[in-house]
Amino acid sequence: MSKFFADVINTLDMNRQAQKQVGEIMRIQLGIKNGAKEKAAGAEKSARWEHLNDVGRRAAKRDEIANYVKSNAQARMALRKLRANIKSSLPKLPGREKDDLAGVLQDQEFRAYVRGLPQEQRDRAQRLHPDIAAAVARAPAELSGVPEAIHTELVNDMLRKTHGAELAKFAADVAAMEMADELIRAADKEIRAAAEVQHGTDFRFWAKPLVDPLLSEAGVDFDELYRRTEPEALNVLGSLASAAE
Structure with missing residues (x-):
């Protein structure tokens, strides 16, 4: 030993x-x-x-x-x-720039869209368009109605792309x-x-x-x-x- x-x-x-x-x-x-x-x-x-x-x-x-x-x-x-x-x-997960009002509003719309999806589709949020998945990842899971485990996967996927090394x-x-x-x-x-x-x-x-x-x-x-x-x-x-x- x-x-x-x-x-x-x-x-x-x-x-x-x-x-x-x-x-x-x-x-x-x-x-x-x-x-x-x-x-x-x-x-x-x-x-x-x-x-x-x-x-x-x-x-x-x-x-x-x-x-x-x-x-x-x-x-x-x-x-x-x-x-x-x-x-x-x-x-940390990169967020929207403070002065990117259009981006912030778009993220809110994307999360509202996901929140309105059937639970079965929210459980497969990883399959959503990358821009939508990123919007979900940038905010707490409850704002999109996705399971915490799925949200963690989305966050990790973004971090893997931005800070993998x-x-x-x-x-x-x-x-x-x-x-x-x-x-x-x-x-x-x-x-x-x-x-x-x-x-x-x-x-x-x-x-x-x-x-x-x-x-x-x-x-x-x-x-x-x-x-x-x-x-x-x-x-x-x-x-x-x-x-x-």
Whole structure:
């Protein structure tokens, strides 16, 4: 698995700022993933090791890798910020120019026309004349009476034509972030194993005091940061993903 992540890092496009940042995050987390157990075992070299009971030895191991916990939390926050930055930078559907009154009125007429069609035809709005389909896409679905899923297809079709290459680059950035998220969780798993964490509450009791100063400064909640997010929620492209294909 470590070779897999190393190979992923080597395939990142360092000319893309997002992927460059992802690469930096992944290199650090890969080092943590591979070195957590050895780092924790360093506690055994202490002169006081033989005098510690099981609880004391576990605490000593945790002290050795405390910085790994902080680094993992920082990686999570960095990825969240990067994901938000990309989401705010996604291309928007081009609309009518503000002074294009004729175009605006024409779009309204086209949408009224579609709204008056039988539902069966509105469900096949992709087959309409391109100018009519574009008018439908440029406004909320309810203004044309088309299903939301069909409206999304129309929007994506327009974006594919106007911003296809740009969306493909964003899709590559998002794919890289998904790999980074997987590695961050793998590193976290190794940290917990090396620290002999028994369960989630045990981890929270140990890790929260370590990372709270970092989280407070960034305005991030501990439980939210460590909550497992469903894969689809990590994809900031959302419905635009199909437009990037």
